[in-house]
Amino acid sequence: MTTVTATHLGTTAPSRRADRAGRGLAAFAALATSGAFVNGVLMTISAPDDRLFVEGWRVSSFAIFAGLFALLAFRPRRSAGVWELLLAGKSALVVFGVTAGRVPEARPAAVIDFALVVVVAAAYVLCRGWLAWRSTPAA
Template sequence: MIIQPVTSIADGIGRALAALCAIGAAYAFIAAFALDVAPEAGWLALWQKWGFAMFAALFALLALRPRASAGLWELAFFHKAIIGLAGLTSPFIPGAVQAGMIDFVLALILALAYVLTKGWTAWRRA
């Protein structure tokens, strides 16, 4: 994989934000192994755990190659924004508001990183 050079301070900050998202998702993946999950929630917990791993990898790709990942910024932002809004508007589901807040903040961080790295220019290469 070719890592793109940092081209400006804004680019470096945007990449650092994407890397922070990757670290957070990797931490959530690792922490998920320590959770005590009821048998009836086992499949959902497994799906969630590997979702954390997938997003850790996705955010790492965005940090390393922000202008060579057409569509990945937008997909990650859309997912985090929708899940964040769903969680924030589901107060009767245990843990939904807290998880929704985290995903909504991630969406905001991703939007800022997208602007700082000029992630939309990936479409010029596609």
């Protein structure tokens, strides 16, 4: 019987099944964020002048996040720091959304961002995203 140690688990590439599942989750996050981008474009088109810049900024952020999620789906162990940056950024948005008080958009956005944190964290573990920090990337 083979015993897998924490050290072995932390330094070897994931199984093919885990890698596919993790990449699928990252691709799902990219698609979901792309949907938010499309919705944001529609909101920006109809935004009043006093909200135009904020809506445009939000839309560009959706595009950047969608691109980063797609990058992780394509190259999960060759994007050092991207996993952690996305997890930190989305976690900060969850905290901000929960503490924003009575801002109408805050709570629903926090729930969506929390779901993305869960999806990305699962993908990070399944793909062993921490291996991106190695000097020679895992397969």
